[in-house]
Structure formats: structure tokens, C-alpha cells
Amino acid sequence: MAPPIVRGTAAWKYFGDFRDALLAEQVLVLQVAHPVVAAGVLEHSDYTADPWTRLMRTVASLSIYVYGGPAGARVEAERLRALHRSFTGVADGRRYSALDPAAYAWVHATLVKAPVDVQRFFGRPLSTSELAEYYAQMCDVGRMLGVRERDLPPDWAAFERYYDSMVAGFTGTPAIEQLFETIRTARKPVPFLPDSWRQGQLFLIRATLPPEFRERIGLQWTxxxxxxxxxxxxxxxxxxxxIPAGLRTGPMRWLGKLNVWFRAHPRAYRLLVRGNGPGATPSL
Known part of the structure; x- marks a missing residue:
């Protein structure tokens, strides 16, 4: 049984680290590399029209799972599953669902892996004990989200084997190309960002993707x-x-608590944010 996610525990320190934003687009690429996720994105998502609003709503949803308390996380998990039940269709002659267990587990896996990679690239790698605690806590989050027990490897070493085997089976998808094109052409999230910002995002994707997968989808790296x-x-x-962990995770923790409050005051959310609730759209 994992310890609860409270101040000082591994998930509390690392899941909401502001440096995690550096891998946001890399995570999206790996998610839409899964054929079921890719099909759902192409048929049901309009993220190309306003990707940054969609991304912020996704971040708001994620913040609730780790920093919104158990009750808030359960409510958000139920909302998310209800939302995705309607995302069904046919791709390559086969029916698919956004709640396909394997695809659903893969999306969760990318969110588990990214904060660990962020620390490896840009911080201090997690110790063996921290990895064990972090992974156990994120498995509890996965269970709340409805990921099947059989799709949650028993420990971090098994998780890494699962993750690597999944990536080894992926190739390019039209959804990946659409994502790259959106990064190149969508309006900037804030007007004052330099035009080189787009190239910086694409560079970080190339830098942080698993090297074999990067080569497989034709991205150059010198x-x-x-x-x-x-x-x-x-x-x-x-x-x-x-910077102390409490400050690095501050924005995400504040967002989680704010969104729990919005859940209890939906009229305030509609008035202030003009939406249907935190995380009201799918991740893409």
C-alpha cells in the first residue's frame, strides 16, 4: 500500500515540478503514437483550433489527481471516464474506444514516466527508494482513474520494461504529424514569445524522445x-x-486546490472561466 500523497512524499515533490512542462509535447507525441489514442484524437479532438486552452484544461485535471485530495481525485476520475465513454469510432476497419484498457493504461504510463525523465534530464535522478514510493503512489492514482490492475506493472523495473516494449512497437501516425504541424502553426500561448519558441518546442521533443523511436519516425538528431x-x-x-520542492510544485498544487473549489462552485467556474469544469476537454 502506497503512502498517501502528502507534503514531502515522492509524488508530491515530482509530479507537479514546474520543469515537467519541458516534456509536455514529448508526452503528447508518445500518447498519440498509440494507434487507438491516435484514432480518437483525429476523430474527436479539436485541439488544433486552440491547443493551449486544451492543454491548460488538461493540466488542471491532472492537478486534481495528485494535489486535490482523495475525494477530489475520485470525482475527477469519474468525470474523466464519463467524458471518454463517448469517444468511440472505427479506424482501419476496427472499432475503438478511448476507454480501451491498453490505450487508457498507456496514457497513464506516459504521465507517470515524464516526471522521472524530467529529473533525469534537468534535475537530480530519483533514488531507488524515491522511485519505489513515487511509482506506488502513481499506481494508486491509476487505480482511481480506472486503469486495470493487470495493466499496472508491480514495480518500477517492470514498469520500465513495459514502457520500453510499448515504445518499441510504435511507428509514426498521422496524429503525430498533425501535432507537429500544430506546434509549427498554432498561435503562440502568449503574444510576446519570440518566433524561435516554436523551434525550441520541436527541439525539446527531438531531444527527449526515446532515441530509437525518434529515428523510427524520421526525426534527425546530430x-x-x-x-x-x-x-x-x-x-x-x-x-x-x-529551488525547494515546495516552490517548484507550488503552481500545480495551487491549481489542484483551486479546481477542487471550482468543483464545489460550478457557477463560479462558468462565470470566471466560461467552461464546463476543470479538465472539461480531452488531453488533445
């Missing part, structure tokens, strides 16, 4: 690219690692 990324990672590590 020795000079690797040196550039290592310089960037060192700078991020130097500037951010001394």
Missing part, C-alpha cells in the same frame, strides 16, 4: 544537437535545482 541539449539541460539544472 552530435551538435546533443551538445546543445546538454548545455541547455545543465543551465536548467543549475538554475532550478536549488
Amino acid at each position: 552530435a551538435e544537437d546533443q551538445r546543445r541539449f546538454e548545455r541547455f539541460a545543465r543551465l536548467v539544472r543549475l538554475v532550478t535545482t536549488p
Whole structure:
């Protein structure tokens, strides 16, 4: 049984680290590499029209699972599953559902893996004991979301084997190409960002994807690219690692508590945010 997610525990320290944003697009690429997820995105998501609002609502939903308390997490999990029940269709002659157990588990797996990779790239890698605690806590989150027990590997080593085997079976999908095109062409989330911001996002995707998968989908990576990324990672590590975990996770924790409050005051949410609730749209 995992310890509850409270101040100082592994999931509390790492899941909401603001550096996790550096891998946001990488996570989306890996999610839509799954053929069922890709089919659902292409048929049911309009994220290309306003990707940043969609992304923020997804972040709001995620914040509830870890920082919104057990009751808030249960309510959000029920809402999310109800939302995805309607995402069904036919792709390549086969029916699919957004709640396909294997695809549903894979989306959860990408969200479990990313904070660990962020610490490996840009912070201090988790210790063996931290990994064990973090993974056990995120398995509890997966159970709340409805991931089947059989789709939750028993420990971190088994999880890594599962994750690597999944990635090894993926190739390019039209949804990946659509995602890249959206990053290249969608309006910037804030107007003052330089145009080079788009190239920076694409560079981080190439830098942090599993190398074999990166090559398989035709993304170029050179020795000079690797040196550039290592310089960037060192700078991020130097500037951010001394910041206490409570400050690094502050925005996500605040967002989780705020969204629990919005759940209890839906009229306030509709008035202030003009939506149907935190995380009201799918992740893409």
C-alpha cells in the first residue's frame, strides 16, 4: 500500500515540478503514437483550433489527481471516464474506444514516466527508494482513474520494461504529424514569445524522445544537437535545482486546490472561466 500523497512524499515533490512542462509535447507525441489514442484524437479532438486552452484544461485535471485530495481525485476520475465513454469510432476497419484498457493504461504510463525523465534530464535522478514510493503512489492514482490492475506493472523495473516494449512497437501516425504541424502553426500561448519558441518546442521533443523511436519516425538528431541539449539541460539544472520542492510544485498544487473549489462552485467556474469544469476537454 502506497503512502498517501502528502507534503514531502515522492509524488508530491515530482509530479507537479514546474520543469515537467519541458516534456509536455514529448508526452503528447508518445500518447498519440498509440494507434487507438491516435484514432480518437483525429476523430474527436479539436485541439488544433486552440491547443493551449486544451492543454491548460488538461493540466488542471491532472492537478486534481495528485494535489486535490482523495475525494477530489475520485470525482475527477469519474468525470474523466464519463467524458471518454463517448469517444468511440472505427479506424482501419476496427472499432475503438478511448476507454480501451491498453490505450487508457498507456496514457497513464506516459504521465507517470515524464516526471522521472524530467529529473533525469534537468534535475537530480530519483533514488531507488524515491522511485519505489513515487511509482506506488502513481499506481494508486491509476487505480482511481480506472486503469486495470493487470495493466499496472508491480514495480518500477517492470514498469520500465513495459514502457520500453510499448515504445518499441510504435511507428509514426498521422496524429503525430498533425501535432507537429500544430506546434509549427498554432498561435503562440502568449503574444510576446519570440518566433524561435516554436523551434525550441520541436527541439525539446527531438531531444527527449526515446532515441530509437525518434529515428523510427524520421526525426534527425546530430552530435551538435546533443551538445546543445546538454548545455541547455545543465543551465536548467543549475538554475532550478536549488529551488525547494515546495516552490517548484507550488503552481500545480495551487491549481489542484483551486479546481477542487471550482468543483464545489460550478457557477463560479462558468462565470470566471466560461467552461464546463476543470479538465472539461480531452488531453488533445
